[in-house]
Amino acid sequence: MKTKEEYIESLKEKNMDVYVMGEKVEDTINHPIIAPSLNSVALTYELAEDEEYEELMTATSSLTGKKINRFTHLHQSTDDLVKKVKMQRMLGQKTASCFQRCVGMDAANAVFSTTFECDEKHGTNYHERFRKYWTLVQENDWVVDGAMTDPKGDRGKSPSQQSDPDMYLRIVERREDGIVVRGAKAHQTGMVNSHEVMVMPTVAMREEDKDYAVAFSVSVDTPGIFMIYGRQSCDTRKLEKDADIDLGNKNYGGHEALVIFEDVFVPNDRIFMAGEYDFSGMLVERFASYHRQSYGGCKCGVGDVLIGATAVSAEYNGVQKASHIKDKLIEMNHLNETIYSCGIACSCQGKKLPAGNYYVDTLLANVCKQNVTRFPYEITRLAEDIAGGLMVTLPSEMDYNNPELRAYIDKYLKGVDEISTEDRMRILRLIENITLGTAAVGYRTESMHGAGSPQAQRIMIARQANMEEKKEQAKKIAGIKKKK
Ligand code: SF4
Numbered sequence: 167m168k169t170k171e172e173y174i175e176s177l178k179e180k181n182m183d184v185y186v187m188g189e190k191v192e193d194t195i196n197h198p199i200i201a202p203s204l205n206s207v208a209l210t211y212e213l214a215e216d217e218e219y220e221e222l223m224t225a226t227s228s229l230t231g232k233k234i235n236r237f238t239h240l241h242q243s244t245d246d247l248v249k250k251v252k253m254q255r256m257l258g259q260k261t262a263s264c265f266q267r268c269v270g271m272d273a274a275n276a277v278f279s280t281t282f283e284c285d286e287k288h289g290t291n292y293h294e295r296f297r298k299y300w301t302l303v304q305e306n307d308w309v310v311d312g313a314m315t316d317p318k319g320d321r322g323k324s325p326s327q328q329s330d331p332d333m334y335l336r337i338v339e340r341r342e343d344g345i346v347v348r349g350a351k352a353h354q355t356g357m358v359n360s361h362e363v364m365v366m367p368t369v370a371m372r373e374e375d376k377d378y379a380v381a382f383s384v385s386v387d388t389p390g391i392f393m394i395y396g397r398q399s400c401d402t403r404k405l406e407k408d409a410d411i412d413l414g415n416k417n418y419g420g421h422e423a424l425v426i427f428e429d430v431f432v433p434n435d436r437i438f439m440a441g442e443y444d445f446s447g448m449l450v451e452r453f454a455s456y457h458r459q460s461y462g463g464c465k466c467g468v469g470d471v472l473i474g475a476t477a478v479s480a481e482y483n484g485v486q487k488a489s490h491i492k493d494k495l496i497e498m499n500h501l502n503e504t505i506y507s508c509g510i511a512c513s514c515q516g517k518k519l520p521a522g523n524y525y526v527d528t529l530l531a532n533v534c535k536q537n538v539t540r541f542p543y544e545i546t547r548l549a550e551d552i553a554g555g556l557m558v559t560l561p562s563e564m565d566y567n568n569p570e571l572r573a574y575i576d577k578y579l580k581g582v583d584e585i586s587t588e589d590r591m592r593i594l595r596l597i598e599n600i601t602l603g604t605a606a607v608g609y610r611t612e613s614m615h616g617a618g619s620p621q622a623q624r625i626m627i628a629r630q631a632n633m634e635e636k637k638e639q640a641k642k643i644a645g646i647k648k649k650k
């Protein structure tokens with residue numbers, strides 16, 4: 167396993183093509199807008215070295231027998247699935263943001279199992295290739311960006327029906343030694359902090375979409391790949407001189423990027439699907455279900471911090487004893503633990519796949535994510551209710567640092583006697599950060615659309631809910647006889 171320092175050093179060797187706010191970034195490691203998101207990923211290395219977190223953060227590789235970071239693990243039991251969710255909750259609590267490394271882990275488990283079943287049917291050798299590749303990932307302790315979401319253009323049309331054929335990433339050339347691909351992947355979590363990118367198709371496909379049924383991995387600095395960093399609310403606060411209080415969460419964050427693949431060559435040993443359109447749906451469904459399980463961990467970890475911050479803000483206002491405040495905090499916990507319950511439940515009910523790794527219960531994983539599309543919004547609403555309007559009307563840190571204004575801000579924005587105005591400002595800025603600021607990308611809107619928008623889960627729930635069995639159960643109790 168790499169140490170945190172070795173991880174950062176190894177990223178410096180990547181010659182990434184990244185643009186932030188219209189400009190090419192020379193040093194992604196120290197860029198003030200990117201750095202907090204790097205810190206979140208770096209923590210996944212730091213805690214894996216810490217004995218206290220060994221149980222959650224590390225695992226024994228099924229490929230090499232060696233100790234590895236859990237983020238590179240192929241789950242070998244339901245216990246592994248449960249530990250994954252617990253690890254994510256713990257990291258959500260420590261970063262109050264998206265720590266980005268889960269997408270690669272979820273992609274790996276989906277590709278590992280799908281390639282096995284694809285080979286059985288088509289006689290391809292993708293699984294063996296993937297095993298070799300993933301052994302390399304584990305040995306190097308790499309961060310892998312799992313890239314699924316295509317831009318999709320006209321949502322009413324299939325990949326091959328689009329007027330612009332690049333709206334879904336596709337194979338543009340097949341060569342003896344590999345393929346050339348073109349297209350883009352949107353909302354790529356953690357891409358700039360990754361060593362590798364693993365591309366997967368984004369929808370189930372038919373024969374005419376064959377060239378779009380493609381999965382592969384390449385280094386993030388492969389010629390032809392470039393990234394445009396996603397804008398976040400309040401992101402330029404990080405560029406302000408000595409920014410601290412106004413950031414809400416100075417040290418951690420997450421990021422997404424639009425990643426463009428402009429005629430990128432992929433060698434044969436890195437290709438895990440190239441035209442087997444009948445396995446595209448399986449790969450999408452597995453990745454999505456694993457990632458919907460993931461939200462049962464990370465989102466309630468961040469939720470824990472938000473609930474804590476809300477309770478603190480109530481204390482700083484002197485309202486913590488009011489019964490409606492207590493009740494709202496209970497409600498926030500109830501919602502947050504319901505998310506977690508689904509994450510744990512879909513893990514406990516997991517099953518072994520033909521390839522040997524474990525898969526979540528898809529119905530429960532989709533219920534988990536469906537709850538995540540709602541509950542963080544309600545938790546956020548209650549947080550804003552309790553925190554009060556000052557959360558969005560506070561003077562800036564620059565005003566607070568102006569000696570002529572400071573005494574007035576201290577005086578008039580004070581809550582209870584024993585708490586400084588500065589601390590009151592800090593807790594409100596943290597709530598702002600999680601609900602409206604840079605972390606809101608990961609906590610709010612990503613709760614809606616990350617790992618698939620709500621309707622995607624409803625389709626899966628409809629498919630998995632076994633309505634026929636339920637109808638039979640009802641008819642039997644009601645005494646309705648089967649027609650002969
Ligand atoms: Fe991991 Fe959650 Fe971020 Fe997805 S949103 S990468 S599950 S922390």
Ligand code: FE
Nearest residue numbers: 355612616617
């Ligand atoms: Fe996500």
